[in-house]
Amino acid sequence: MEKFGQVLLIEDDSIVRQATAQWLELAGFTVVTCETGHAAIDAMSPSFSGVVVSDVKLPDIDGISLIAQLQDIVPQLPVILITGHGDIDMAVSALRLGAFDFLEKPFDPARLTDAVKKGLAQSENEKKRGDREAYLEQLHGLERVLIGSSxxxxxxxxxxxxxxxxxxxxxxxxxxxxxxxxxxxxxxxxxxxxxxxxxxxxxxxxxxxxxxxxxxxxxxxxxxxxxxxxxxxxxxxxxxxxxxxxxxxxxxxxxxxxxxxxxxxxxxxxxxxxxxxxxxxxxxxxxxxxxxxxxxxxxxxxxxxxxxxxxPPLRERVQDIILLFEYFCSEHRSTRSLSINDQDTLAGYAWPGNVRELRNVATQFALDSSVSVGEILASGPDTTPASSENRLPLAIRMQNAERQILQEALRRHKGHIQAVMDELDLPRRTINQKMQKHGLNRADYISNDGGK
Incomplete structure (x- = not known):
């Protein structure tokens, strides 16, 4: 069976822990289990490159404190929380403080599998970002002036x-x-x-x-x-x-x-x-x-x-696009990370303005955390939004439209997922997948009553 990656599962209930671990293993993940938060902290190392799945309520530590301590060891570590209905407020706070996702009990095991896969994709994305940062730091001379590994x-x-x-x-x-x-x-x-x-x-x-x-x-x-x-x-x-x-x-x-x-x-x-x-x-x-x-x-x-x-034009050296983009962002001391969807958008764009245009988009991305790469490209600085949008491939234009529709629905319903599901006629699993795809965080829209 193909192995997708490593999962650290933290659950004090032995029956739930065993059943969840078995499901994840059958889905192709390598699972390590811990009964307590402190045991998980002891087991964590800076070289860990997987996902943590943890119950919010543990006998020795709460989920929010656990996230902070684990991410002190592994920055940007994806942590998925399992919550009971009464723990929604805590889960929302955890999202704001760095949790990757949360699932409400009882949850669909397939939903957990999807969330873990996306967490692993983010973890791999962060690893590649770290590799690019290390590459940029060691550059000198001409390589520092004319950046590109292509x-x-x-x-x-x-x-x-x-x-x-x-x-x-x-x-x-x-x-x-x-x-x-x-x-x-x-x-x-x-x-x-x-x-x-x-x-x-x-x-x-x-x-x-x-x-x-x-x-x-x-x-x-x-x-x-x-x-x-x-x-x-x-x-x-x-x-x-x-x-x-x-x-x-x-x-x-x-x-x-x-x-x-x-x-x-x-x-x-x-x-x-x-x-x-x-x-x-x-x-x-x-x-x-x-x-x-x-x-x-x-x-x-x-x-x-x-x-x-x-x-060569930028479109002919695609492997340099993300590297240059992150370098330009670093000039503004930005800590924003590119989502996988953002990276796909950058790689799929034709870049008629080449590196000069890329620098412009990176600057806007670094200075305005509310916009995605696709939104910046669709409202290019030197054209009307419509003509700029027409320069994008069809797949990217459709992604931009989908993201905008989903954003508006979440904003209109203040993060109430059931209301968004009803309006868009989509199941919860699909809504969650699309939110992950477009880098949308439910905590940014949720109302004070929990937004079920």
Whole structure:
């Protein structure tokens, strides 16, 4: 029989303890039993990676105190409480203080099995989260700047290391938001030019009539408004590196002048005929291949395209998404955990804005504990909610709708599960499963009378 995981069962009634343990073992779990709370605390170790199932009323310790002491040993330990009808208030308090779930006596054994499976899934999720945190903590150098454990990102880092000291011009290709400037700066920082300036220039943001002055500088009186001399970006980058982002936006008339400056390593300020020697490395970036772009000079393309680095879009390195998301959350000192449903949503999304969009979603998630990942994505910051929702896969859109319906029903009925069951025409087991799936906690909606 397949073994699903370990369960620590705490029950002082020997008959109930034996029957419950037998059921769990038949369901495929490895069960360890204890008669008292203190015996369970003694048996617990930091390496435990299973689920605790405990009666609320024990002869030596109450359920809430037990949760706190067990979670001191194993943080985020899933604890499922078994309660009598009169213990509902205590169970609700326990949920608020960290219990994973509670079942009312008499309970359906299949419901217990489902709850334990979900608890084990959470436990495994927390273990993976710990592994990711440990991975992030040991990162250094380039791995700390360009985070990602995927083969694609390792290849990008390897290319940077290989090209850094070759001092050749480089074109970086990648979609919007994938980190082209970060890669360019990393090339500079790991090169022998790192003591000089790294000068970044967004070519698409410069008005055409100011382009020449911005690149090459100008002398006083060279044109109306030139009240004093000013050095250009290429001269300022002397002995260092210049990064030409969105280089495809350079006006055609300026491309020949840029080509000459890069090729001859000389610039001429606007308003003078005097040439000035410079020594720069040119790193360019574009969203698409420049070779077949009719508005980009082929001779400039070949001058820039001595080497190239292609940054993969986020959707092609899915294994990095959760890692990056949690890293961005940690920048805000957030302790929120991603539910399994949240992780599925992140992995299933297309990320048209790449890492920049991921950082934005992570920031919202870290700062607002009331919203899920799906809700943030469905109301993207740069679009209307409807058009943003349309970018999500159908399965995720259906999950978002289901979560919203369930939330509204719980809120409307103040956590009364029977009323929610009646409204949605669903059995209790299905309601419980969907609440677990969407990370909804009954204690957040429950009324003071217990919300049966």
């Amino acid at each position: 083969p694609q990102m390792q290849r990008v880092r390897d290319q940077i290391v290989r090209l850094a000291d070759m001092d050749t011009n480089v074109i970086i290709y990648g979609e919007t938001g994938c980190g082209k400037e970060l890669v360019a700066e990393s090339l500079h920082r790991h090169s022998q030019r790192n003591a000089a300036e790294f000068v970044a220039l967004n070519c698409a943001a410069i008005p055409e009539n100011l382009f020449e002055s911005e690149l090459f500088g100008h002398e006083q009186g060279a044109f109306t408004g030139a009240t004093k001399s000013r050095i250009g970006k290429l001269e300022f980058a002397d002995q260092g590196s210049v990064f030409l982002d969105e280089v495809e936006s350079v006006p055609l008339a300026m491309q020949i002048k840029l080509l000459r400056a890069i090729q001859e390593q000389q610039i001429e300020r606007v308003g003078t005929n005097k040439l000035k020697d410079i020594n720069i490395r040119c790193i360019a970036a574009a969203k698409e291949d420049l070779k077949d772009n009719p508005n980009f000079r082929q001779d400039l393309y070949y001058r820039l395209n001595v080497s190239q680095i292609c940054i």
